[in-house]
Amino acid sequence: SQTIHQWPATxxxxxxxxxxxxxxxxxxxNPNLYWYRQAAGRGLQLLFYSVGIGxxxxxxxxxxxxxxxxxxxxxxxxxxxxxxxxxFYLCAWSGPTGELFFGEGSRLTVL
Amino acid sequence: RKxxxxxxxxxxxxxxxxxxxxxxxxxxxxxxxxxYRQDCRxxxxxxxxxxxxxxxxGRFTAQLNRASQYIxxxxxxxxxxxxxxxxxxxxxxxxxxxxxxGRGTSLIVHP
Numbered sequence: 263s264q265t266i267h268q269w270p271a272t273x274x275x276x277x278x279x280x281x282x283x284x285x286x287x288x289x290x291x292n293p294n295l296y297w298y299r300q301a302a303g304r305g306l307q308l309l310f311y312s313v314g315i316g317x318x319x320x321x322x323x324x325x326x327x328x329x330x331x332x333x334x335x336x337x338x339x340x341x342x343x344x345x346x347x348x349x350f351y352l353c354a355w356s357g358p359t360g361e362l363f364f365g366e367g368s369r370l371t372v373l
Numbered sequence: 374r375k376x377x378x379x380x381x382x383x384x385x386x387x388x389x390x391x392x393x394x395x396x397x398x399x400x401x402x403x404x405x406x407x408x409y410r411q412d413c414r415x416x417x418x419x420x421x422x423x424x425x426x427x428x429x430x431g432r433f434t435a436q437l438n439r440a441s442q443y444i445x446x447x448x449x450x451x452x453x454x455x456x457x458x459x460x461x462x463x464x465x466x467x468x469x470x471x472x473x474x475g476r477g478t479s480l481i482v483h484p
Contacts, residue, residue, distance in 0.1 A: 294470060305476035306417070306460070352416055360405045360470035362462070364416035
């Protein structure tokens with residue numbers, strides 16, 4: 263069966279520091295992968311999606327970037343965090359009819 | 374950006390009640406529809422898909438009205454454990470699925 267893992271689960275970072283969140287999927291090949299952010303009390307905002315290795319589509323211009331170095335690995339990065347980057351970051355892969363399966367999320371607090 | 378709208382609630386209902394949520398979407402070309410459940414500080418989890426013919430799973434019934442561009446979720450015989458936020462998701466498809474989430478409807482079931 264398919265599983266998805268993301269880490270770290272929780273992190274507290276100072277403004278201006280770098281960020282790296284990692285997500286891996288097991289049990290499927292060439293999945294569509296997604297990064298979402300959920301700010302406190304708000305809905306899920308699609309940040310990036312990828313349909314294959316090295317293929318990244320950005321939905322929202324910002325200081326974040328994403329990479330897909332391997333088929334089942336999706337990384338979210340930032341060179342310099344802003345206070346507004348705080349939130350709950352969720353990685354997901356999509357099934358055959360577009361249903362999403364999420365990792366457990368990474369809760370980022372920028373101070 | 375295509376919109377998916379939900380009443381944020383909260384819907385505050387007693388155990389055993391029947392409760393219904395609606396979700397409207399603006400893109401008439403949307404192709405697949407889902408309801409997710411999200412518990413506090415957790416990742417969303419797929420509750421059910423929404424088919425044109427309707428879909429029932431135990432106490433939960435989902436329906437799609439393409440003409441009026443809305444989907445609905447009906448919960449019968451509410452349980453305390455149904456308390457959560459219910460997210461509606463609408464997918465466009467242009468080569469790959471682009472899921473758009475509503476902001477969610479909060480349900481509180483009380484004794």
